[in-house]
Amino acid sequence: MSAAGFLNIIRPANAVMAGVAAVVAYFIAAGALVPAALLLPVVVTLITAAGNVINDYFDAEIDAVNRADRPIPSGQVSRNAALWYAVALFLSGIAVCLFTNWICIAFAVFNSLLLALYAARLKSMPLVGNIAVSYLSGSMFLFGGAFAGMDGLIHLVPIAVMTFLAMMARELIKDAEDVEGDKAGGAVTLPIMIGVKKTALAAFVFVLLSAIASAVPFLWWGIPYLVLIGLVDVILLAAAIKALSCDTPACVRQSKASAALKYGMFASLLVFVISALFFG
Structure with missing residues (x-):
């Protein structure tokens, strides 16, 4: 196992970009930024990273054919370590989200469960898995807007x-x-x-x-x-x-x-x- 593997498996660029989308969404909804809004990219980055890790955990056999260079098939990260890594990232993201509001917390918990369910079951279901991932992508903006309240979410x-x-x-x-x-x-x-x-x-x-x-x-x-x-x-x-x-x-x-x-x-x-x- 290697430190590079633990970094690569979270797909840092995608995870950080998801976090940026959330804070941009809040700015669009509120018209300004407050210091507490900096919690949003942290929450989204952590939970997105967790979703990437748990996905690789369940996709190890498929990736051995399609993406042999990924951290688990290449031996950079063991499957067992990836599982616990994902759990730690999910819990960390939800813990940080406790300092936001109830709408954001609901999104964080629901999306975390959906990411795990997607990786374990939904991915292999035609269209259902695609819909789940697409919802998760769109929900980054809903999450950021929700920090400004229900009106922000709707906007x-x-x-x-x-x-x-x-x-x-x-x-x-x-x-x-x-x-x-x-x-x-x-x-x-x-x-x-x-x-x-x-x-x-x-x-x-x-x-x-x-x-x-x-x-x-x-x-x-x-x-x-x-x-x-x-x-x-x-x-x-x-x-x-x-x-x-x-x-x-x-x-x-x-x-x-x-x-x-x-x-x-x-x-x-x-x-x-x-x-x-x-x-x-």
Whole structure:
């Protein structure tokens, strides 16, 4: 085992970015930051990290086929150590969240349970697992908004919906990439059921719906926001279009559509930050 393995298994960039999304959501909802809002990225980073670890714990056999370089298959972290590491991260995130409010605590506890259930059971269920992950991605914004109260939570619903839809597209593309390993691990994903090509089409539809949903914040941020998010929507749509011509997992991987969708979602977060700072 190695320290690098324990760092890599939490996917630090993704975990930290999730935490940033939560504090950005609070800023959008409240219009300003208070010192206590710094608890939000800590909670989300810890719980997201825990979810990544527990996912790798349950996916060790699949990752041995699809991602042999990951910490558990490569021997950097043992499965048993990963399990206890995940438990410690979950409990730490919930403990920090006790200093927020009851809505945030409810999100933290529910999302922690859902992350564990996803890794153990839901991941192998067609669409159900994808929906769970996409909800979790969108809920980062609901969580941040909730720190400003129920009105803040409601205000962040359009952004959460946009994130949910974009993440559904990425989840489907990732499943299309991983057909061989999922089959080896006994998982039954949508691409296994309906084929790679139809899955890529479904992903494109979700990106299109996400682009439509992304227009809603125009109501409070105006034309400048619409221009910026329009550019992001072009990136997301172009990524989804790349995979449309594919009918094999190898082709989907070579299209790099999943990575492009990921970068597009990061870009959308930047647009939200800029809009909240300058257009609000």
